[in-house]
Amino acid sequence: MTLERTVMRERIKELVIERILDGTYKPGERVVELQLVNELNVSQAPVREALRDLEAMRFIESQPYRGARVRAVTAEELGETYPVRAALEELAGQLAAVKVDENLIAKLESEIDGMRTAARAQDQHELLVHDARFHELIVEAAENSVLLEAWSGLRIEVFTLVSMVKAHLDLVAIPDSHLPILDALREGDPTLVGKELRTHIESFGALVTGADT
Known part of the structure; x- marks a missing residue:
């Protein structure tokens, strides 16, 4: 994995966390991979990796046929x-x-x-x-x-x-x-x-x- 791709993954991860915490992404709302790809003008790979990391951290959860959705994260x-x-x-x-x-x-x-x-x-x-x-x-x-x-x-x-x-x-x-x-x-x-x-x-x-x- 290139350094540029690693940095991009981290920045995407930070952006999604910020949006979850400030309420831009509501609990239960879908986080759509292709929307982030188009918005940020990046390839799918770092977005997919960032979302995978966020799922491991329990900020989002994936369900069959429903995609990635925001978990309710409390202080x-x-x-x-x-x-x-x-x-x-x-x-x-x-x-x-x-x-x-x-x-x-x-x-x-x-x-x-x-x-x-x-x-x-x-x-x-x-x-x-x-x-x-x-x-x-x-x-x-x-x-x-x-x-x-x-x-x-x-x-x-x-x-x-x-x-x-x-x-x-x-x-x-x-x-x-x-x-x-x-x-x-x-x-x-x-x-x-x-x-x-x-x-x-x-x-x-x-x-x-x-x-x-």
Whole structure:
């Protein structure tokens, strides 16, 4: 699969999620593959792949002879991922804190810079990529393959997008929200790093679950 096709699939997926969350696509409404192909002027392949991903994430469901339809997605259902992610990243931070080096710090700083550039350009997709990579670097630094696999299965970019859309987050504020994590890593205190990561993730979860209240 080419890089261009992969990026297009991700952008189509983000677009459909946004439309589901903002009510453009109502629960039970069909998401028609050919309509998206014609609207976006793309081939069928990335659209079909995006819809398959969305079905795996339970945003849409396919039924024989009825096509793909939107599932009713509640804030509570979406919010269930955040306590799990918070626990995983707290553990990752504790494990990574004692292995921090200048190379890791430089990579994390680069991702924050990337977030800032994307935020100024209001490029949501690019910001998501850098945000997810920032957290992935910390999980990788924990050097625990089971932890990394569990974390990766949460589809971090998708749920970060959900947070942005449902809570109307200011893109420019997102990069700075990662600075306390970076400062804690510089100190190398496992308890503090874990705490900052948990607080960061839980605050996103609270924004999502509270968005409809």
